[in-house]
Amino acid sequence: MDLTARPFPARASAIAARGMVATSQPLATRAGLHALERGGNAVDAALAAAAVLCVVEPMSTGIGGDCFALVWRDGELTGLNASGQAPAAADPDAMGSEIPLRGPLSITVPGAVAGWAALAERHGRLGLDAALADAIDVAERGFAVTPVIARYWAAAEAALEQFDEARRLFLPAPRAGQLVRFPELAATLRRIASDGTDGFYRGPVAHAICEVTPLVQDDLDVPHAEWVEPLRKHYRGVDVCEIPPNGQGVAALQALGILAGLDHTSGRTIDRVHLQAEAMKLAFADAERNVHDGPLPERYLDDDYLASRRALIDPAGAGAPAAGPLQRGGTVYLCAVDEQRNACSLIQSLYVGFGSLVAAPGTGVVLHNRGHGFTLEPGHPNRLAPGKRPFHTIIPGLLLRDGALLGPFGVMGGHMQPQGHLQVVSHMVDRGLEPQEALDEPRWRLDHDARNGWTLALEEPLHRLAPALARRGHRVLCDPVPTGFGGGQIVLVRDDVLIGGSESRKDGVAFGY
Numbered sequence: 001m002d003l004t005a006r007p008f009p010a011r012a013s014a015i016a017a018r019g020m021v022a023t024s025q026p027l028a029t030r031a032g033l034h035a036l037e038r039g040g041n042a043v044d045a046a047l048a049a050a051a052v053l054c055v056v057e058p059m060s061t062g063i064g065g066d067c068f069a070l071v072w073r074d075g076e077l078t079g080l081n082a083s084g085q086a087p088a089a090a091d092p093d094a095m096g097s098e099i100p101l102r103g104p105l106s107i108t109v110p111g112a113v114a115g116w117a118a119l120a121e122r123h124g125r126l127g128l129d130a131a132l133a134d135a136i137d138v139a140e141r142g143f144a145v146t147p148v149i150a151r152y153w154a155a156a157e158a159a160l161e162q163f164d165e166a167r168r169l170f171l172p173a174p175r176a177g178q179l180v181r182f183p184e185l186a187a188t189l190r191r192i193a194s195d196g197t198d199g200f201y202r203g204p205v206a207h208a209i210c211e212v213t214p215l216v217q218d219d220l221d222v223p224h225a226e227w228v229e230p231l232r233k234h235y236r237g238v239d240v241c242e243i244p245p246n247g248q249g250v251a252a253l254q255a256l257g258i259l260a261g262l263d264h265t266s267g268r269t270i271d272r273v274h275l276q277a278e279a280m281k282l283a284f285a286d287a288e289r290n291v292h293d294g295p296l297p298e299r300y301l302d303d304d305y306l307a308s309r310r311a312l313i314d315p316a317g318a319g320a321p322a323a324g325p326l327q328r329g330g331t332v333y334l335c336a337v338d339e340q341r342n343a344c345s346l347i348q349s350l351y352v353g354f355g356s357l358v359a360a361p362g363t364g365v366v367l368h369n370r371g372h373g374f375t376l377e378p379g380h381p382n383r384l385a386p387g388k389r390p391f392h393t394i395i396p397g398l399l400l401r402d403g404a405l406l407g408p409f410g411v412m413g414g415h416m417q418p419q420g421h422l423q424v425v426s427h428m429v430d431r432g433l434e435p436q437e438a439l440d441e442p443r444w445r446l447d448h449d450a451r452n453g454w455t456l457a458l459e460e461p462l463h464r465l466a467p468a469l470a471r472r473g474h475r476v477l478c479d480p481v482p483t484g485f486g487g488g489q490i491v492l493v494r495d496d497v498l499i500g501g502s503e504s505r506k507d508g509v510a511f512g513y
Contacts, residue, residue: 013436013499016512020498022489023334026510031134043123045336045345051135054333056143059152059353065368065485067115067348068243070398072405079230079243082115084108085387087214106356106369107213109222113200118225129193130263139186142179146507150176157352165359185364208360239400243289249395252418255283257306265430275378278313285321291388292381298330312512318473326448329414337491345396413486420486435490444486459485
């Protein structure tokens with residue numbers, strides 16, 4: 001088998017003239033297109049799709065989580081950070097040796113609803129109530145569970161058993177094709193559509209959240225959506241745009257900046273994988289020490305600093321820069337481009353499957369576990385503190401060329417995300433692949449933990465590279481499970497048409513009109 005062959009059956013990129021939406025689930029894509037057809041723009045489409053994903057992919061996202069977005073509108077790029085803060089009662093000294101992965105102490109304020117409202121107010125046409133209409137309908141009338149989502153759901157069964165309200169809402173795990181309804185979530189979405197953010201952060205829903213978490217009403221009253229200036233890094237003819245910290249998008253930009261000075265695409269596949277992985281290790285090491293709820297150190301993305309990091313790479317051997325653990329997670333990424341070539345790149349998440357596993361009674365809302373993204377290390381800039389945002393894995397991406405929109409893109413999956421950004425950008429920019437081809441190319445993934453250090457996981461058909469990579473010093477894992485390598489969407493502008501993809505590791509589709 002050719003090592004450059006895709007691990008999935010060939011699937012063509014979607015092509016459309018007026019507008020396009022790409023998500024990880026067909027009903028969400030349909031909702032986004034419905035918004036466009038009703039006169040909405042790319043932001044309206046993204047919001048409609050995001051809301052539906054909170055219903056049909058409940059292990060990965062929900063209104064109890066956070067979201068980030070990049071918006072290109074009328075030639076201007078804006079960024080939104082809608083990630084919530086730690087409770088005022090948060091006490092790192094009372095945590096013991098580590099922050100729990102699950103349970104009430106892993107919870108920070110959910111920012112997604114605040115983010116939706118901010119996007120609808122500043123950039124949308126239809127209003128938040130219209131954006132939620134399809135999600136309410138799907139939650140009330142029910143939806144047929146798709147195959148990959150069914151597998152994710154089943155994988156979380158043991159964890160869900162530990163928490164009564166989550167077990168009531170989500171077990172038994174449905175099989176593919178089974179009809180599922182969430183009437184309590186539909187009622188909460190109706191309340192948000194009617195009352196805006198007060199329907200979530202105040203009143204009965206807020207009371208239910210505070211009842212089962214360390215959060216209090218004062219925590220929920222703090223603004224949780226902030227407009228931010230996106231980061232940009234030029235890479236071989238395109239500008240790659242990311243949300244600044246507390247998100248890890250800077251890791252993708254730094255790795256691409258390191259690679260820009262290396263010949264990592266013209267030679268053998270093994271050289272490409274080795275050099276890209278080495279650049280990513282250095283970027284992860286920097287991110288672990290520097291990404292927090294505050295500004296980056298000066299010169300973080302400067303060419304001189306990137307050159308100094310690049311000099312640490314050995315073309316013939318694997319390095320071992322110090323880094324923290326790399327957590328896999330469940331997330332959804334989606335994107336939309338409209339007829340006026342406005343674009344929205346949006347990502348939202350509960351973090352690990354079904355988040356904290358703590359559900360607010362009677363609301364259908366399960367809370368995320370983003371508090372696990374903090375550290376307890378004294379003096380670390382990402383140390384847990386009241387009112388502080390944690391290190392965040394979710395990152396939307398967007399490409400510009402010569403100051404004009406090229407297109408939104410993203411790859412979900414915990415710390416797979418910057419690695420996915422690096423790989424799909426390189427496939428499109430360096431190798432000229434179409435969006436669907438770039439998404440379906442076989443991937444590598446770095447894992448890191450205190451016991452094993454760095455592990456380089458390979459997807460088929462890259463397994464054939466394992467012996468040669470091991471000789472270069474990599475600890476190699478031949479991973480047979482494609483869902484461990486993320487899932488992404490892309491929509492690019494090319495002349496007068498849109499070309500998009502939704503990768504085959506997930507259930508989604510890119511579709512336009």
